Amino acid sequence: MVTINPHINFNGNAEEAFNFYKSVFGREFAILVRFKDIPKDPNNSWDESEANKIMYIALPIGKNNFLMGNDVPSFMGKVNEEENRSKILISVESRAEADEIFNGLSIGGKI
Template sequence: MATINPYLNFPGNAEEAFNFYKSVFGGEFTAVQRFKDTPEAGKVCEEDANKLMHISLPIGKGNVLMATDAIGPMGSGLQSGNNFYLSLAPESEDEANHLFNGLSAGGNVTVPMNKMFWGAYFGMFTDKFGIHWMVNYDYNQRN
């Protein structure tokens, strides 16, 4: 069965926010990836190159708080209330497709399910009730 974790979008201060969260929850970041270190680095302006494409902080038993700096068009219209996603981590591509197709029915698909450069099968959508979702099946997960 898939796990579900919050995924936050920040207007450029994700690193500051996550250092704060780490000071409260403790633990260590399990991922810190900057836009300059991705295959899309050439499309990112110099001002945003050092911003966070992805960061994750495990909290408690099996929970992970994740985030990105919503730069450029991603950050257009970003405001409190629409600045988070529920991120599903299914156990297989089949489960990913089932969850994606079921939950996105009647909604708006923004990123169709596809293999991504970070080693995952990933998609994003807003469901028919206005809730933002991500589905991310990690090919490298350990069962």
């Protein structure tokens, strides 16, 4: 079986976004690593103000799928959050499940 595990880059709000996704999908994080949890690399070191930002996070969203993400450290520049070129496909087993997830993800968004 082929699975797709989307990975989203954030400009410092990954934790807020993933707490929202966690509330919609009703699952616990499989992993959460902050920048302070990894050794610093002198060639591409993150700033101390980013110590609590998310280096890597994974949330199970199905039987074999994870939604993954991270905060982009400042030395790498900002992510363009206004682009509409990327999509995330979520496959479900019923219309009721699709409606529940769609309605949850739609809160506060543009449809």
